[in-house]
Amino acid sequence: MQMAWKEVKKSKMKFLILGSIIFLVSFLTFIISGLANGLSEDNAALIKNVPNGKFYLNEDAKQTYSLSKIDVDQQDNLLADYNGATAMSIQMGFVNDAEDKQHSVAFVTSTDSELFPNVKDNEVVLDASLKDEGIKVGDILTNNQFSGEFKVVGFAEKQTYSHAPVAFISMKNYQEIYRVMEMQTVFIPGSDSPDSIKGLESFTNKEFLNTIPSYGAEQMSLNMIIWFLVVISGMLFAIFFYMMNVQKIGLYGILKAIGVKTSSLFSMMWYQMLLITVVSLVLSVGLSQLFSMVAPAGMPFSLPIETTLLLSVVFLVIGFIGATISGFQIKKVEPLQAIQQGEM
Amino acid sequence: MAIFTIDDVEKTFKNGDVSEKILKGVDLDLNEGEITALVGPSGSGKSTILTIAAGLQKATGGQVLFEGKDMTQMSQEEIRKIRSSEFGFVFQSSHLVPFLTVEDQLLLMLDVAETKLNKKQQKQEVLKVLDLVGMSHRKDAYPSSLSGGEKQRVAIARAIIHQPKMLFADEPTASLDSKRSKEVMEIIRNLTKTLQITTLMVTHDEEMLPYADRIVTMKDGLID
Ligand SMILES: Nc1ncnc2c1ncn2[C@@H]1O[C@H](COP(=O)(O)OP(=O)(O)O)[C@@H](O)[C@H]1O
Ligand SMILES: [Mg+2]
Numbered sequence A: 001m002q003m004a005w006k007e008v009k010k011s012k013m014k015f016l017i018l019g020s021i022i023f024l025v026s027f028l029t030f031i032i033s034g035l036a037n038g039l040s041e042d043n044a045a046l047i048k049n050v051p052n053g054k055f056y057l058n059e060d061a062k063q064t065y066s067l068s069k070i071d072v073d074q075q076d077n078l079l080a081d082y083n084g085a086t087a088m089s090i091q092m093g094f095v096n097d098a099e100d101k102q103h104s105v106a107f108v109t110s111t112d113s114e115l116f117p118n119v120k121d122n123e124v125v126l127d128a129s130l131k132d133e134g135i136k137v138g139d140i141l142t143n144n145q146f147s148g149e150f151k152v153v154g155f156a157e158k159q160t161y162s163h164a165p166v167a168f169i170s171m172k173n174y175q176e177i178y179r180v181m182e183m184q185t186v187f188i189p190g191s192d193s194p195d196s197i198k199g200l201e202s203f204t205n206k207e208f209l210n211t212i213p214s215y216g217a218e219q220m221s222l223n224m225i226i227w228f229l230v231v232i233s234g235m236l237f238a239i240f241f242y243m244m245n246v247q248k249i250g251l252y253g254i255l256k257a258i259g260v261k262t263s264s265l266f267s268m269m270w271y272q273m274l275l276i277t278v279v280s281l282v283l284s285v286g287l288s289q290l291f292s293m294v295a296p297a298g299m300p301f302s303l304p305i306e307t308t309l310l311l312s313v314v315f316l317v318i319g320f321i322g323a324t325i326s327g328f329q330i331k332k333v334e335p336l337q338a339i340q341q342g343e344m
Numbered sequence B: 001m002a003i004f005t006i007d008d009v010e011k012t013f014k015n016g017d018v019s020e021k022i023l024k025g026v027d028l029d030l031n032e033g034e035i036t037a038l039v040g041p042s043g044s045g046k047s048t049i050l051t052i053a054a055g056l057q058k059a060t061g062g063q064v065l066f067e068g069k070d071m072t073q074m075s076q077e078e079i080r081k082i083r084s085s086e087f088g089f090v091f092q093s094s095h096l097v098p099f100l101t102v103e104d105q106l107l108l109m110l111d112v113a114e115t116k117l118n119k120k121q122q123k124q125e126v127l128k129v130l131d132l133v134g135m136s137h138r139k140d141a142y143p144s145s146l147s148g149g150e151k152q153r154v155a156i157a158r159a160i161i162h163q164p165k166m167l168f169a170d171e172p173t174a175s176l177d178s179k180r181s182k183e184v185m186e187i188i189r190n191l192t193k194t195l196q197i198t199t200l201m202v203t204h205d206e207e208m209l210p211y212a213d214r215i216v217t218m219k220d221g222l223i224d
Helices: A002-010 A012-048 A072-081 A128-133 A171-178 A205-209 A213-247 A249-257 A262-294 A305-326 A328-332 A335-340 B046-053 B076-086 B102-112 B119-132 B148-160 B178-195 B206-211
Strands: A053-058 A086-096 A102-110 A123-127 A150-156 A164-168 A185-189 A200-204 B002-015 B018-031 B035-039 B061-066 B087-090 B166-170 B198-202 B214-219
Touching: A002 A012, A002 A262, A002 B102, A012 A205, A012 A213, A012 A262, A012 A305, A053 A205, A072 A086, A072 A185, A086 A164, A086 A171, A102 A128, A102 A171, A123 A128, A128 A150, A150 A164, A200 A205, A213 A249, A213 A262, A213 A305, A213 A328, A249 A262, A249 A335, A262 A305, A262 A328, A305 A328, A335 B046, B002 B046, B002 B198, B018 B046, B018 B061, B018 B198, B018 B214, B035 B046, B035 B178, B035 B206, B046 B166, B046 B198, B076 B087, B087 B148, B102 B119, B102 B148, B119 B148, B119 B178, B148 B166, B148 B178, B166 B178, B178 B198, B178 B206
Parallel strands: A102 A164, A123 A150, B035 B198, B035 B214, B087 B166, B166 B198
Antiparallel strands: A053 A185, A053 A200, A086 A102, A086 A185, A123 A164, B002 B018, B002 B061
16 A cells, blocks of 8 residues: 555654554563563473373372372383383482582483483483583582482483473482382373373373473463563554544545545555554564573573564554554544544 | 536434524536536535535435436445546645645545556656646645645645546635635636536635636525
C-alpha cells in the first residue's frame, strides 16, 4: 500500500515513537525469556538433555523424587523389558578438593546407560563448570560420608541439576554415601513407554522437571513476566493505533466520501502495523542475539533463535489484534460528518 | 434530457422524540453538462439535498435517479462505486490528505476510481489536470504549504481527474476572497464545460451566479 508508506514517511516521528516502544518491549521480553531459559538450563540441564520419554517414581513418593524408592526386582524387570531403560538417583551434596574447599554438587548415579557417563567405583565425572573453580582431571575429591576418595576422570558439558554442577559417581559409591540400596527413578525413553506401571507413577520429562522444587516456581514467575509484556505490547498497539485513528477520523471520512473502500483503510493500518513491528522485531531479535553472545559467563542466559522467532510471531499476532480492535472506529466513520467538520 | 433527477425527496431528522422535516418534497432535474447553482437562506436544506444527491446520506422519501437508476434502492457498495468513478466532490474546505503531495492526491483518486490507465499514463494525466488548474509547478508540495486558493484548486483537480459525470460542490469558494473565488469559479466552469460534467453547486455568493447556467432557489425545504 503506497498511501500507508507515504504516511509513515511524512509522519516519521509518530511512527518512530511507536516503533521504539515496540522495540524496547520486545527486547525486554527476549532478554527475560533468555534469562528464564538460562535459569531453566542451569537448574535442570541434566533432565532437559534426556530424550523424550517417561520417568517413573514410586507411588508412595508423593511426586517427590527424593522420597521415591524403586523395588529392586521391579527395576530389574523393567530394565530387562524396555530397551534403553535406565534407573537413576540424584541427591544434593558436597565434595571437598585437595585444599579442603567445599563444592556443592548434585550426585547422580545410574545403571549402565548411553544417557549418562558411566563411571567406575572411586571415580567421578564432573560438570565442566567446576573447571572454572580450578578442578582438573586427576584431582582427588573427598566427601565426609564416603570412606574412599574420588578421582576426577573427566568433565561433561552442561550437566547441572537444581543450579548445582552434577557429579556422576558409581552406584556402589552412591549407595555408601546415602545408605540406600534402591534407585529413585526409572527412565524409559521413547513414545512407547507405558503410561502406567503397577505401583509406579509416570511423569513426562516436562512433568518431571516440575517436581524439582525450585523449577516450577522460578519458571512460572518468569513466564508470567513474559506474558505480561506480550499483553502490554498488544495493548500499546491498540492504544497507539486508536489515538492515531481518532486523529484521522476526518481523513477517513473524506477518503470514504471519494469512494475509498473501508477494507483499503484497514489494509493501510495493517500495513503500517506490520512495517513497524517487523522493523522493530528485526532490531530486537538481532540485538538480543548479540547480547546472548556477549552475556557474562556467570549469567545464566540462553536464547535460542527459535524462541525469539516464536515470540516474534506472538508479537505480530498481538499487534494485529490490537490494531484491528482499534480499527473498528474506521468502520463507524460517516463520510458526511467529516465533510461538515471543516478543515483538518 | 436530464441525466440526474431528484424526485419528491424528503428528509426527516430524528433527535430523540423530536423529529424535524428538513426537506419537504424537493424536485429538481439536472441537465447534462449544465451548471446548476442552488441558492437560498442558511438552514433551508441546500447542503442536505446536495449530500443526498451525492449519495453521502439517505433520503427518507422520494427518488434520486442517476442515469435513470434509483440510487435510493442501491446498496452501500453500489453507491460507493458510483461515488468513486462517476462523481466528484468539492467542499468549502479542500479536505486534502495531509501526508500526500499534490501529485499523489490525484494519483490516489485515479486508483480509487479504478481507471484503466497504467502508471505512466496516470502521471501524464495528473500533470495535464494540474496544468488546467494552474498548479503543475506545485506538484511535489504538501497541502500544509499551500494557500487556501491553491488547496481549492487541487481539490477541484482531484474532483474531476477521473472524468466523472457529476460534480457536487458545496460552497466551494466560501473560504476564499473575491479575487480567488472568481479564479476558482472560472476553473470550475472551464473544466466542466470541456469535460461535459454536470454540476450541482451550492453557493450564497451573488458574485458566483454569473458562472451558472441555471439558478434554483431553496426555501424552507422546498424549491421555490
Ligand atoms: N444530521 C443532522 N441532524 C439534525 N439536523 C440536521 C442535520 N443536518 C442538518 N440538519 C438541519 O437541517 C437544516 C438544513 O441544514 P443544511 O442543509 O445544512 O442547510 P443549508 O446548507 O441550506 O444552510 C438545518 O436546520 C440543520 O440544523
Ligand atoms: Mg450548507
